[in-house]
Amino acid sequence: MVLSLLVNTAVYGISSFIEISAGGGWSSLGYSLTNETQQGLTMRQNGSYGLNAHIGYGLQFNKYIGLGIGVDLARYGADARLKGTAEWMGVTDTEGERYDHIVSVHTWSDWQSVYMIEIPLSVYLRFPVSENVRVYGQIGAKVCLPIMSSASYQGTISHSGVYEPWMLTISDMPNHGFYTANMQDSYALRTHLTVAGFVKIGVEAPVDKLNNVWLYGAICGSVHFMPAVTPDTGNNIIGWRNDTYDQTMYQAHSFMSDYSPILSTNLIKREAKPFALGAEIGIRFRIPHFKRYGCNCERE
Amino acid sequence: MNMNKHLFKAMTVMVLWTLSVSIKAEVAPPPPKPECQDIVYRKWNDVLFVDNGNEEYVSYQWYKNHTEITGETRQYLYTHGIPMEGDGNIYHVVATRANGSQVISCEGRFEDFETSVTLNPGKKIKKAVLYTYTGFKIGEWNDIPEHPVVDKGCYIWVVMYENGDILSQRILY
Numbered sequence: 001m002v003l004s005l006l007v008n009t010a011v012y013g014i015s016s017f018i019e020i021s022a023g024g025g026w027s028s029l030g031y032s033l034t035n036e037t038q039q040g041l042t043m044r045q046n047g048s049y050g051l052n053a054h055i056g057y058g059l060q061f062n063k064y065i066g067l068g069i070g071v072d073l074a075r076y077g078a079d080a081r082l083k084g085t086a087e088w089m090g091v092t093d094t095e096g097e098r099y100d101h102i103v104s105v106h107t108w109s110d111w112q113s114v115y116m117i118e119i120p121l122s123v124y125l126r127f128p129v130s131e132n133v134r135v136y137g138q139i140g141a142k143v144c145l146p147i148m149s150s151a152s153y154q155g156t157i158s159h160s161g162v163y164e165p166w167m168l169t170i171s172d173m174p175n176h177g178f179y180t181a182n183m184q185d186s187y188a189l190r191t192h193l194t195v196a197g198f199v200k201i202g203v204e205a206p207v208d209k210l211n212n213v214w215l216y217g218a219i220c221g222s223v224h225f226m227p228a229v230t231p232d233t234g235n236n237i238i239g240w241r242n243d244t245y246d247q248t249m250y251q252a253h254s255f256m257s258d259y260s261p262i263l264s265t266n267l268i269k270r271e272a273k274p275f276a277l278g279a280e281i282g283i284r285f286r287i288p289h290f291k292r293y294g295c296n297c298e299r300e
Numbered sequence: 301m302n303m304n305k306h307l308f309k310a311m312t313v314m315v316l317w318t319l320s321v322s323i324k325a326e327v328a329p330p331p332p333k334p335e336c337q338d339i340v341y342r343k344w345n346d347v348l349f350v351d352n353g354n355e356e357y358v359s360y361q362w363y364k365n366h367t368e369i370t371g372e373t374r375q376y377l378y379t380h381g382i383p384m385e386g387d388g389n390i391y392h393v394v395a396t397r398a399n400g401s402q403v404i405s406c407e408g409r410f411e412d413f414e415t416s417v418t419l420n421p422g423k424k425i426k427k428a429v430l431y432t433y434t435g436f437k438i439g440e441w442n443d444i445p446e447h448p449v450v451d452k453g454c455y456i457w458v459v460m461y462e463n464g465d466i467l468s469q470r471i472l473y
Binding site for chain 2: 093098
């Protein structure tokens with residue numbers, strides 16, 4: 001293998017190229033959700049669209065093998081959806097009576113996105129399939145530095161109370177803490193530098209053979225090995241207290257937390273290690289050969 | 301002459317019969333009025349509700365001063381923060397069972413009904429202590445205050461109830 005590489009390098013010489021690409025697909029922040037602590041809720045993390053822009057430099061050692069380095073700008077996203085009911089059993093209302101507080105959650109969405117600058121280092125393997133078409137595979141690792149993030153939530157909730165001794169369910173009493181409301185806000189994420197692995201499989205073909213310009217397309221996937229996002233605090237009980245209401249309202253829901261962003265709740269089962277799947281298309285500009293041939297001329 | 305005598309006799313009998321019927325009708329006891337039931341309780345100052353603990357009733361109609369309140373057919377009567385307490389009105393409800401039979405509640409002013417909280421009390425707080433997540437005590441109260449902290453973050457409430465129960469709960473402010 002090494003011998004073959006050396007022979008090929010000797011025969012074909014080292015060439016280099018610059019590549020520019022853009023891609024998109026599906027991405028996820030990688031966390032998963034469990035309703036072990038709030039069994040009335042159904043939940044799922046849908047992921048979100050992913051984007052990637054890349055500029056890179058490659059060295060082609062021979063016909064088959066090359067190395068690449070570059071800079072990427074990538075977006076990863078997640079969209080957690082909650083639906084169902086959350087219950088606080090045996091709490092006390094503003095009059096001092098015992099009851100069970102139910103929050104019905106309709107189309108609750110808590111989404112996050114992280115933009116990262118990534119430095120990929122990879123190995124290329126190219127296989128010519130015809131005179132003009134080459135299939136290639138690329139495998140590598142990248143260091144990913146989050147540069148921007150955003151997170152927000154939005155949804156409609158209904159507060160109701162069940163007074164079991166009377167088989168009485170109370171709703172639509174805003175002055176006593178039972179109301180339907182739309183809540184929305186944004187919050188900050190704590191992001192971290194991570195390391196990821198990635199794979200690409202693609203095809204390249206010349207679009208301008210004279211100037212060595214190649215068009216390529218690939219399907220690609222990446223997985224982060226470290227959490228990119230962590231909450232300030234973890235394992236909180238999710239809550240829907242809305243203190244924009246008056247004091248009575250606040251008192252009515254004193255047993256409950258303010259809404260706790262999904263990543264900081266005990267609904268999180270797996271850490272937020274992002275991954276993405278997608279496709280990209282790009283152009284490679286081959287830099288003319290720079291192999292130095294020996295000079296056989298005689299010195300005077 | 302004899303015929304006139306018979307006619308007079310017949311008329312007398314008819315008049316007496318009519319009188320006796322009308323007298324009977326007047327003295328007949330009225331049909332028994334259905335007995336009212338104490339099924340209504342009050343909450344706060346603007347809610348009356350029906351105790352359906354046995355899941356007996358399926359529909360309701362509320363009345364104010366013996367007049368049907370249009371649209372008030374829920375288990376509770378709620379006046380949206382306008383106090384019924386002291387308004388002097390007389391309230392009652394007719395609750396219907398699944399088989400169609402009806403129960404009429406005893407009528408009364410709001411304050412005549414028993415308050416439900418005395419029969420179903422929640423746990424009363426004796427002492428509530430708030431700690432930071434790292435264990436520093438922030439303060440101690442007799443009730444959960446509205447805004448116990450200035451800084452947003454995760455805190456821990458340790459709440460001691462009068463019945464001896466102790467609750468420890470993380471809370472995010």
